[in-house]
Amino acid sequence: MTSTPRHDIRVRPVDPAAAQVRALVHAHLAFVHRHSPPEDVHALEADGLAGADVSVFGATAADGGTLLGIGALRALEPGHAELKSMHVAEAARGCGVGRAILTHLIATAGTRGETRISLETGSMAAFEPARALYASAGFRPCGPFGEYVSSRHSTFLTLGLRFQVVPAAYVVFRRAGDRGEEVLLQLRRGTGYLDEHWACAAAGHVEQGESMVDAARRETREELGLEVDPADLEPLCGMHRTGPGGWIDQRADFFFACRRWRGEPRLVEPDKAAELRWFPLDQLPDPVVPHELVVLSSLTTGGPPPLLTYGF
Missing domain, CATH: 3.90.79.10 (Nucleoside Triphosphate Pyrophosphohydrolase)
Structure with a gap:
């Protein structure tokens, strides 16, 4: 796949039942199952992304076409949203797709009046690029939130949506x-x-x-x-x-x-x-x-x- 400059990437709401979305969800689940023990896999299935409390977004090149990556926001308690299902197609990595999706999700949470956005990701080496991306956007370590429990295989991060x-x-x-x-x-x-x-x-x-x-x-x-x-x-x-x-x-x-x-x-x-x-x-x-x-x-x-x- 030809590299897509970040300014040519568009992020928009997508239907979690769409074939391209389900394919990326499947790839995401395969990745986390490959690198995490079963009890510490918290990724949502495609049906879970269809819940009323979840909004799913996809990234494409400016002219549409192939879906390059996905990400989702799940509402927690008032003012607090969770980032879920961040995944970029392997052929599209390294050209700003993940950052474009993350930036869009953060901005969307802010415009909805959220004051905090949190996430859980793996603590293993395979998840280091994801952790680096989140850190570069200002996310900081935090404790378990929502229904999560502490685990050596999990890293919890949060970002306050204030100046x-x-x-x-x-x-x-x-x-x-x-x-x-x-x-x-x-x-x-x-x-x-x-x-x-x-x-x-x-x-x-x-x-x-x-x-x-x-x-x-x-x-x-x-x-x-x-x-x-x-x-x-x-x-x-x-x-x-x-x-x-x-x-x-x-x-x-x-x-x-x-x-x-x-x-x-x-x-x-x-x-x-x-x-x-x-x-x-x-x-x-x-x-x-x-x-x-x-x-x-x-x-x-x-x-x-x-x-x-x-x-x-």
């Missing part, structure tokens, strides 16, 4: 190369967010209790195996942008430049990145994560302004 700002730290590693100033980038893969895009070699959310500097140093250690002194993190700029959840969340990104470190950079998390490479600033690869490209491109013309906005 929030999610902070993140980025480190732009720079060096003088034979072809001029170079930056270190990684090729994202298996993260569920803009996979097959090049990105800053070290970046991630600021965790509870951390400063942005602490987060930058931690991400550098976890992703590259390097140690960086706080004094060697040079502030580049801050960026205020909209996040994957659209109106629900916004992002506050803090970019640092770094020219000195201890150790040799290497991929410490090969399940989240496929390659690590130095690029001349005037020969950046394609594609680069769009909001990061704004900052990286500016380095050839004197650097970014202290504050940028993106996506507004």
Whole structure:
């Protein structure tokens, strides 16, 4: 199947009894049964998706046709919805279908007046791409909800549908190369967010209790195996942008430049990145994560302004 850019994906309500929907539900059930013990399979059958408390949505290319993925919302108690049956056809993975469905479901829940959306997914390695997608949209760990009970095979996540700002730290590693100033980038893969895009070699959310500097140093250690002194993190700029959840969340990104470190950079998390490479600033690869490209491109013309906005 030809890759479908995210802006060419349409998400709309679908009939759970339709043949293409039932085929994706069958594939979803086969996947969860393959990777979860029977007592921890909570996926709904096609008939369960037909309940009055469930709304099912499907993604297609802009011109309609083949169903690329599905997702559903199930009403729980007032103000609380559950995300169910998220599944993307194997041939359509890696081109933004899952994110388009998730964004639509979050927005739909918000317009219906829900204040929280929660989900259960597997804790095993096979479910890591799904967990990464949910985390990138702002979902955070929570306890069992509804009729679920605690299990080592289950991960419970929730997202408050209220305005929030999610902070993140980025480190732009720079060096003088034979072809001029170079930056270190990684090729994202298996993260569920803009996979097959090049990105800053070290970046991630600021965790509870951390400063942005602490987060930058931690991400550098976890992703590259390097140690960086706080004094060697040079502030580049801050960026205020909209996040994957659209109106629900916004992002506050803090970019640092770094020219000195201890150790040799290497991929410490090969399940989240496929390659690590130095690029001349005037020969950046394609594609680069769009909001990061704004900052990286500016380095050839004197650097970014202290504050940028993106996506507004």
